[in-house]
Amino acid sequence: MKVSLRTILAWICWPMARLANLGSPGIRILMYHRVDSLPEYDQLTVSPSLFRQQMEFLAKRYRVIPMSQALTELASGKITRNTVVITFDDGYHDNLVHALPVLKEFSLPATVFITTGFAARKMQHPRYANPPKNLHMDWREIEQWQAHEGNEVGAHSRTHPYLSRLPDEQSVEEISGCLNDFARAGMSHNGIFCYPSGDVTDREARYVQEAGYIAAVTVSPGVNYLGANRYWLRRTEITDRDDISSFRLKLDGAFDFMHVMLHVRRQRQFARAAHAK
Ligand SMILES: [Zn+2]
Numbered sequence: 001m002k003v004s005l006r007t008i009l010a011w012i013c014w015p016m017a018r019l020a021n022l023g024s025p026g027i028r029i030l031m032y033h034r035v036d037s038l039p040e041y042d043q044l045t046v047s048p049s050l051f052r053q054q055m056e057f058l059a060k061r062y063r064v065i066p067m068s069q070a071l072t073e074l075a076s077g078k079i080t081r082n083t084v085v086i087t088f089d090d091g092y093h094d095n096l097v098h099a100l101p102v103l104k105e106f107s108l109p110a111t112v113f114i115t116t117g118f119a120a121r122k123m124q125h126p127r128y129a130n131p132p133k134n135l136h137m138d139w140r141e142i143e144q145w146q147a148h149e150g151n152e153v154g155a156h157s158r159t160h161p162y163l164s165r166l167p168d169e170q171s172v173e174e175i176s177g178c179l180n181d182f183a184r185a186g187m188s189h190n191g192i193f194c195y196p197s198g199d200v201t202d203r204e205a206r207y208v209q210e211a212g213y214i215a216a217v218t219v220s221p222g223v224n225y226l227g228a229n230r231y232w233l234r235r236t237e238i239t240d241r242d243d244i245s246s247f248r249l250k251l252d253g254a255f256d257f258m259h260v261m262l263h264v265r266r267q268r269q270f271a272r273a274a275h276a277k
Pocket of ligand 1: 090160
C-alpha cells in the first residue's frame with residue numbers, strides 16, 4: 001500500500017481532530033463536482049464505485065441533512081455530532097446518471113449548485129477539452145434532480161467567472177442575474193449561493209447578501225460551528241483519492257489543518273488578482 005505524506009500528516013493530526021469534534025461538534029459540508037469514470041485522474045471527479053462506497057459509509061455512520069436544514073440547525077444552537085451535508089458544484093450531467101441513483105439507494109439528500117449559463121446550454125465549464133454537448137444538466141434534468149426527497153438546487157453565478165476580478169457592476173450582475181435566470185426558467189432554489197472557484201472577497205459576500213441570498217458556501221476548508229458566518233460557510237473537498245480510510249480521516253477533520261494552510265496561500269493569490277484588476 002502506498003502511503004502519501006499527506007496521509008501520514010493526517011494520521012498525526014487525527015487524535016486532536018477527534019478530540020475537537022467531541023468537545024464542539026460542527027456541521028461538515030462535503031464538496032463534490034463530477035461522479036464519472038474518466039480515462040485520466042481529475043481532481044474534480046470521483047469514480048461511481050468509490051462514490052457509492054463513500055455514500056454507503058455516510059448512510060451507516062453519519063446524519064446527512066439537506067443544506068437548508070443545516071442553516072436552520074446552525075442558527076438554532078443545536079448541532080448534533082456527525083452531521084454532514086453533501087453538495088455538488090456546476091451541475092454536471094453525470095450527477096444525474098451516477099450520483100442520483102446512489103443517493104436514492106441510501107436515501108441521502110444533496111444540493112447541486114447551478115451555473116445558469118450551463119443549464120441553458122449556452123456554455124460549458126472550460127475545464128474539459130472536447131466535452132459532450134450534455135456535460136451539464138439542462139433545466140428539465142435539474143427538475144429530475146430536485147424530485148428526490150431532500151435534494152436541493154442552489155446558485156453558482158451566470159457564467160462561472162472569477163467574481164473578484166470583475167468590475168462592480170458585472171460582479172453584481174453575475175450574482176443577482178443568476179436569480180433572475182432561475183425565475184425565468186420557472187425553477188425553485190434554496191436561496192444559497194456558491195462562489196465560483198471559491199473566489200470571494202468581502203465585496204462578493206456583500207453583493208450576495210444584498211441580492212437576497214440567505215447564505216453562501218466557499219471552498220475554505222473545515223467544519224461549520226455555531227455562529228458561523230452564513231456567507232462564508234466552509235466545505236471539505238472530496239476527491240477520487242479518498243478511499244474509505246482517507247474519507248473517514250477527512251470527515252473527522254484530520255486534513256483540516258493542512259488544508260487551511262494551503263487555502264491561506266490560495267486566498268492571497270485571489271486577493272492579489274483582485275487588486276490587480
Ligand atoms: Zn464551479
